[in-house]
Amino acid sequence: MSKIRITKQFSFETGHALYGYDGKCKNVHGHSYNLYVTVIGTPISDTTDVKYGMVIDFGDLKKIVKEEIVDVFDHATVFNKNTPHVDLAKELQARDHNVLLVDYQPTSEMMVIDFSEKIKQRLPNNIKLHSLKLSETASSFAEWFASDND
Ligand SMILES: Nc1nc2c(c(=O)[nH]1)N=C([C@H](O)[C@H](O)COP(=O)(O)OP(=O)(O)OP(=O)(O)O)CN2
Numbered sequence: 001m002s003k004i005r006i007t008k009q010f011s012f013e014t015g016h017a018l019y020g021y022d023g024k025c026k027n028v029h030g031h032s033y034n035l036y037v038t039v040i041g042t043p044i045s046d047t048t049d050v051k052y053g054m055v056i057d058f059g060d061l062k063k064i065v066k067e068e069i070v071d072v073f074d075h076a077t078v079f080n081k082n083t084p085h086v087d088l089a090k091e092l093q094a095r096d097h098n099v100l101l102v103d104y105q106p107t108s109e110m111m112v113i114d115f116s117e118k119i120k121q122r123l124p125n126n127i128k129l130h131s132l133k134l135s136e137t138a139s140s141f142a143e144w145f146a147s148d149n150d
């Protein structure tokens with residue numbers, strides 16, 4: 001049976017700031033992120049399986065990505081916890097804001113690496129993460145490919 005790639009798109013609104021950056025993105029601001037998740041596998045060939053003909057049910061993929069990423073990042077503001085922004089984060093958290101402290105500079109590149117690790121650990125053994133595309137503006141995106149990183 002052929003290997004097939006399937007893709008599901010997700011969107012979420014997230015704030016961030018790039019501490020130490022030499023441009024406007026050092027300021028706290030937000031993006032309407034789009035995330036394209038592509039997995040690869042063989043469509044189920046067992047005619048008695050309720051998932052017959054599917055690599056993975058889009059709904060099952062949605063559940064994984066929603067729990068690991070969308071529900072965590074949507075309407076949160078992301079700061080690098082290794083920078084003085086941690087003080088700002090603590091102040092916001094004390095005022096009941098949804099703040100996410102991460103162990104990296106929250107660029108598209110670093111976020112997509114983080115997302116790849118989170119999604120990979122939730123996929124069934126027979127399904128492989130093929131690639132991710134994360135766009136933060138209409139003209140800017142970062143991509144992760146398993147083939148570049150295995
Ligand atoms: N390699 C990266 N460069 C920049 C990132 C990033 O994640 N990776 N992020 C930013 C800012 O967070 C912000 O996204 C600005 O990006 P940019 O595409 O420059 O946004 P503009 O609105 O200026 O884009 P135009 O569509 O060209 O107006 C900065 N750099």
Ligand SMILES: [Zn+2]
Nearest residue numbers: 016025029031
């Ligand atoms: Zn930005």
